[in-house]
Amino acid sequence: MTAVLAGRAARVTDGGRGIGAAIARRLVRHGAGVAVTYVRAPELAAGVVGEIEAAGGRGPAIAADPDAADPAAVDRTAAELRRFNILVNNAGIAPYGRLEEVSLAELDLTLAIHVRAAFVAAARHLGRGGRVITIGSSLAERVPYPGWTLYAMSKSALTGLTRGLARDLKPRGITANVVQPGSTDTEMNPAGSPDAEFERGFTALGRYGRAEETAAMVAHLAGPGGDCVTGAAIAVDGGYAA
Numbered sequence: 001m002t003a004v005l006a007g008r009a010a011r012v013t014d015g016g017r018g019i020g021a022a023i024a025r026r027l028v029r030h031g032a033g034v035a036v037t038y039v040r041a042p043e044l045a046a047g048v049v050g051e052i053e054a055a056g057g058r059g060p061a062i063a064a065d066p067d068a069a070d071p072a073a074v075d076r077t078a079a080e081l082r083r084f085n086i087l088v089n090n091a092g093i094a095p096y097g098r099l100e101e102v103s104l105a106e107l108d109l110t111l112a113i114h115v116r117a118a119f120v121a122a123a124r125h126l127g128r129g130g131r132v133i134t135i136g137s138s139l140a141e142r143v144p145y146p147g148w149t150l151y152a153m154s155k156s157a158l159t160g161l162t163r164g165l166a167r168d169l170k171p172r173g174i175t176a177n178v179v180q181p182g183s184t185d186t187e188m189n190p191a192g193s194p195d196a197e198f199e200r201g202f203t204a205l206g207r208y209g210r211a212e213e214t215a216a217m218v219a220h221l222a223g224p225g226g227d228c229v230t231g232a233a234i235a236v237d238g239g240y241a242a
Contacts, residue, residue, distance in 0.1 A: 003031030004223040010034045010086035011074070013117065016045030016061065018186035019135060020090040022211035026219045027086070028052050035080055037062045037091070078125040085127055086222045089118040089134040094188060095150045102150050114154040115161065122165055122176070130174040131222050132165055134158050135214070136233065138182040141241035144202055155180075159233050166231030175230035179217050182237025184209040204239020 005027060015024040015036025024034045025048070034052055038045035038061060045061040062076050078084055095102070095110050122132050137155040139148055158178050165176035183199040185191035191208040200206055214236050220226060221234075235241055 006031035008032045009084040011084050012088040013037045014091035016048050019211045019214050021048050022215040023218050024048050026215035028055050030219050074121050074124045085130040087132050096147050099149050110150055110154045115157045128173045132176040133218050133221050134178045136178040136180040138180050138237035138240040163231045177221050177232045180235045181214045182240035202240055204242045209238055
């Protein structure tokens with residue numbers, strides 16, 4: 001691949017596994033320096049960092065608070081990389097359950113991880129020409145079965161956040177976009193799970209996505225191809241929301 005991101009540095013939250021790890025690897029292949037944050041499974045984050053360093057890049061693994069909205073972790077990323085100009089808000093959880101069973105604690109945690117973290121990080125350290133890329137969900141556009149109200153609400157908020165950021169960050173030449181994957185084959189939602197066939201039925205392509213496909217879109221937005229794209233919600237969902 002061409003080194004279109006050479007000289008640029010990225011912070012990928014929850015970059016040690018799944019979609020986050022695929023994004024980190026893809027950005028490195030395009031020449032970027034990448035720092036990954038993690039909350040759990042430090043050995044997975046260390047493995048991704050090892051791959052980054054083996055490819056000639058620099059990629060510290062940085063522990064973050066469970067709600068991923070840790071300003072200190074953002075500051076440490078900037079210190080480790082000297083600066084960063086690509087922010088990928090990827091950390092997420094998948095709360096599922098009957099509406100009347102959702103606790104206020106679960107509500108607060110979900111909003112903290114999905115929304116507050118992205119809000120807090122977007123205003124820190126990014127310089128002129130930066131990129132804010134947030135990983136949303138196809139459930140922000142279509143919720144065809146019950147039990148996902150909290151998750152869908154939190155991911156829908158990212159669309160409004162992204163559109164606002166596109167305006168507020170314009171003076172600094174920073175773009176903001178949200179990428180919305182559908183069912184993606186990761187350890188959180190494996191394509192071989194008992195519910196996988198049910199989920200495939202909602203897609204136009206009839207299959208799960210691959211983490212690398214979401215990563216390719218993120219890399220496109222992070223590079224020259226994303227220069228004129230901002231305030232957009234881009235689906236990588238196999239036609240789930242079609």
